[in-house]
Amino acid sequence: MPARLALGAAVGVFVAVLPIPGLQLVSAIGLAWLIRAHRGAAIAATFAANPLTYPLIWLASYLLGAIILGMPVSEAAHDLERLSGFMNQGWPLADDAPRNFRHILGPLTALTIGSIPLALTFAALAYAAVSQLLKAQPARVITSA
Numbered sequence: 001m002p003a004r005l006a007l008g009a010a011v012g013v014f015v016a017v018l019p020i021p022g023l024q025l026v027s028a029i030g031l032a033w034l035i036r037a038h039r040g041a042a043i044a045a046t047f048a049a050n051p052l053t054y055p056l057i058w059l060a061s062y063l064l065g066a067i068i069l070g071m072p073v074s075e076a077a078h079d080l081e082r083l084s085g086f087m088n089q090g091w092p093l094a095d096d097a098p099r100n101f102r103h104i105l106g107p108l109t110a111l112t113i114g115s116i117p118l119a120l121t122f123a124a125l126a127y128a129a130v131s132q133l134l135k136a137q138p139a140r141v142i143t144s145a
Helices: 002-017 024-035 039-048 054-069 073-088 096-136
Strands: none
Touching (some): 002 024, 002 039, 002 054, 002 096, 024 039, 039 096, 054 096, 073 096
């Protein structure tokens, strides 16, 4: 059971770092169910991404993705502002969508590419931290979710 809890926390943190706002809880539940991790721990760990941490997560993801893709990182603030504005418009429809999407495709690609190794790293750290915490706790009955 401790391994399922640690794996659930890792799943939640992994999903939290991915740039999929609004889909994190559903994704965490689905992934936890798929790999038989603790769904409750996965849900709780998705809150690692929140309004306070999103800017840092997205900046780190973007910068890492830009480095991986060989893009200039000097435009990070401008690109992230453009991405944020596009997402806040509710992914605009109609005539402006294709033009707007072309403008954010590069930054969105960098953000997405950079989020994957970052998510894997933080998930591994979450798994290790929760495993150690659970080993340090006396054994007790934990219900599964």
